[in-house]
Amino acid sequence: MAKLHLYGRVSTDDQATSVSVQVRRLQEYAATEGTEVAGLYVDEDVSGAKPLKHRPAGKQLWDAVAPGDVVVFMKVDRAFRSLSDAVNTLEIWQQLGVSVRILDCGVDLSTPAGQLFFSQLVGFAQFERALISQRLKDAVAQCKREKRPFANLRPYGWQRVGTGKAKRFEPLEEERQLAKRVVTMRDAGMEWSQISTDLIREGVIKPGKAAAKRQGNYRGVWYLDGEVRRLYRAAVAGFPIAPRDAVAGDSSGSGSSS
Numbered sequence: 001m002a003k004l005h006l007y008g009r010v011s012t013d014d015q016a017t018s019v020s021v022q023v024r025r026l027q028e029y030a031a032t033e034g035t036e037v038a039g040l041y042v043d044e045d046v047s048g049a050k051p052l053k054h055r056p057a058g059k060q061l062w063d064a065v066a067p068g069d070v071v072v073f074m075k076v077d078r079a080f081r082s083l084s085d086a087v088n089t090l091e092i093w094q095q096l097g098v099s100v101r102i103l104d105c106g107v108d109l110s111t112p113a114g115q116l117f118f119s120q121l122v123g124f125a126q127f128e129r130a131l132i133s134q135r136l137k138d139a140v141a142q143c144k145r146e147k148r149p150f151a152n153l154r155p156y157g158w159q160r161v162g163t164g165k166a167k168r169f170e171p172l173e174e175e176r177q178l179a180k181r182v183v184t185m186r187d188a189g190m191e192w193s194q195i196s197t198d199l200i201r202e203g204v205i206k207p208g209k210a211a212a213k214r215q216g217n218y219r220g221v222w223y224l225d226g227e228v229r230r231l232y233r234a235a236v237a238g239f240p241i242a243p244r245d246a247v248a249g250d251s252s253g254s255g256s257s258s
């Protein structure tokens with residue numbers, strides 16, 4: 001006998017697609033159908049960019065469905081934001097004899113017309129996500145031009161000043177001088193681990209970590225091997241306001257990586 005599998009997903013605090021709203025709609029549908037509910041699966045704080053079967057509850061759904069079962073979503077973008085994920089998922093489920101219902105558009109994907117309509121919906125969902133991504137890139141680019149913070153990690157050689165919309169980056173000369181010293185040490189043939197060890201022995205700590213060190217909390221206080229490398233890269237690249245891993249790699253050609 002066919003069973004219903006109800007799935008919901010939330011990644012924001014949007015009331016229109018909150019957990020309670022989705023669960024209520026899904027349960028109301030199940031009640032009208034009079035079909036046994038095999039499971040209710042909800043992914044909270046999970047991005048739609050992640051394929052359905054790679055989400056915690058989504059994976060449980062994938063493992064639970066059986067031939068003849070019906071999977072129910074409230075909205076198409078609660079299930080898929082990627083056209084490839086939707087196509088691959090539906091193809092496999094169709095081969096297994098699993099049907100899909102989407103409540104907000106009354107689509108039955110077991111019919112050719114439903115499959116065509118659904119592919120168009122998913123295409124629009126993917127387009128919407130691309131627009132969101134582009135807006136985010138534009139916002140980050142504007143922050144870079146204005147030398148304002150745009151991420152949790154501060155770029156090496158810079159410090160945050162101000163609050164709210166007045167936040168901005170200003171050069172952090174102490175760290176810049178340290179980075180230039182690291183370049184000199186590296187170009188002299190020193191290993192990354194040796195540079196890091198020497199700095200630790202000298203008591204060189206990261207900006208803003210003096211209080212933590214006094215309290216005996218050494219987590220994130222020192223410049224370790226990887227951070228010494230990134231200091232080097234930031235100095236070579238001229239201390240760009242960019243994500244730490246986005247600056248140019250080690251182009252010194254001297255010494256060996258460790």
